[in-house]
Amino acid sequence: MYSDLTFGHDDELIDELRDLDYDQDDYGLAEHDFRDLNFDDDSDGGADIILDVPYVPTDEKIVQAMLDLAEVSSKDVLYDLGCGDGRIVVAAAAERNARGVGIDIDPMRITEAIEYAAHTRVEYLTHFFEGDLLEADFSQATVVTLYLLDLVNLQLRPRLLDELRPGTRIVSHSFNMGDWKADQRQDFSGISLYKWIVPAKVAGTWQWQASSGETYRVELKQKYQKVTGRAWIDQQPALLTSALLQGDLLELILSQDTNSRPARFLMRCQAKQLLAAEGDLQATPALKITRA
Numbered sequence: 001m002y003s004d005l006t007f008g009h010d011d012e013l014i015d016e017l018r019d020l021d022y023d024q025d026d027y028g029l030a031e032h033d034f035r036d037l038n039f040d041d042d043s044d045g046g047a048d049i050i051l052d053v054p055y056v057p058t059d060e061k062i063v064q065a066m067l068d069l070a071e072v073s074s075k076d077v078l079y080d081l082g083c084g085d086g087r088i089v090v091a092a093a094a095e096r097n098a099r100g101v102g103i104d105i106d107p108m109r110i111t112e113a114i115e116y117a118a119h120t121r122v123e124y125l126t127h128f129f130e131g132d133l134l135e136a137d138f139s140q141a142t143v144v145t146l147y148l149l150d151l152v153n154l155q156l157r158p159r160l161l162d163e164l165r166p167g168t169r170i171v172s173h174s175f176n177m178g179d180w181k182a183d184q185r186q187d188f189s190g191i192s193l194y195k196w197i198v199p200a201k202v203a204g205t206w207q208w209q210a211s212s213g214e215t216y217r218v219e220l221k222q223k224y225q226k227v228t229g230r231a232w233i234d235q236q237p238a239l240l241t242s243a244l245l246q247g248d249l250l251e252l253i254l255s256q257d258t259n260s261r262p263a264r265f266l267m268r269c270q271a272k273q274l275l276a277a278e279g280d281l282q283a284t285p286a287l288k289i290t291r292a
């Protein structure tokens with residue numbers, strides 16, 4: 001079945017796409033035989049297009065699972081990077097009323113996507129354009145969907161972390177993101193879906209006043225969404241028993257020592273401050289006093 005494929009890129013990566021154990025009956029790939037795969041796409045009959053990822057559409061059932069995992073709603077702006085025939089963007093618009101943008105380097109795919117959106121009567125919610133996903137501006141997304149390859153995800157990773165707003169959800173079909181571990185993973189008949197929530201940048205030393213009058217200080221280190229650190233209460237070393245970051249929300253649990261009652265602060269990272277997001281325990285925003 002794959003014998004006549006011609007690939008211009010690392011064969012190991014392609015094996016990952018080949019190895020996706022699709023069952024044609026389950027996933028309706030009959031019309032999208034892998035024999036179509038070709039990185040050097042000349043489907044427009046003109047200039048040779050070098051694809052970073054071959055065209056393999058996501059099965060409709062998996063599209064639904066991706067939208068569910070991303071919790072797409074009418075408040076969202078979904079970007080599908082390498083959008084193919086636009087099915088993810090169109091489904092998000094048609095079924096969730098979400099706005100969507102699809103970017104693909106192959107003009108034939110963009111033509112198909114625009115036609116599909118028109119046929120489904122969701123043109124007013126969707127926008128498709130020809131472009132290189134590695135260079136396109138996707139900073140306005142609240143949800144990003146990917147069906148690329150590990151290596152392409154890794155190339156995108158620094159931009160996803162730097163340019164997307166904290167809290168933006170990223171859902172990837174089949175491929176992960178290296179040592180940026182997913183916040184959630186779901187498996188469907190051998191297909192894995194991964195979800196990440198873009199974390200705020202919280203590394204550094206922060207100080208705030210509690211309503212009890214005490215001065216709290218934490219020195220936080222961060223690797224993606226994982227936060228560790230040290231704490232002081234009124235200049236005395238204290239215990240930071242838990243530091244959890246999800247998007248722009250940071251929960252810190254601190255206590256003076258093992259015998260004292262822990263204080264829990266839920267803070268929202270906003271405009272370079274950590275603002276109280278719950279309760280009245282925190283009297284002032286936490287401000288950064290040095291860089292990590």
Ligand SMILES: C[S@@+](CC[C@H](N)C(=O)[O-])C[C@H]1O[C@@H](n2cnc3c(N)ncnc32)[C@H](O)[C@@H]1O
Binds near residue numbers: 051085131173
């Ligand atoms: C595996 S398909 C996924 C299609 C669609 N997202 C889906 O899930 O049904 C990958 C898509 O990425 C596109 N693509 C490959 N390299 C690209 C690049 N550098 N910039 C934009 N699109 C690219 C291909 O043309 C193809 O349509």
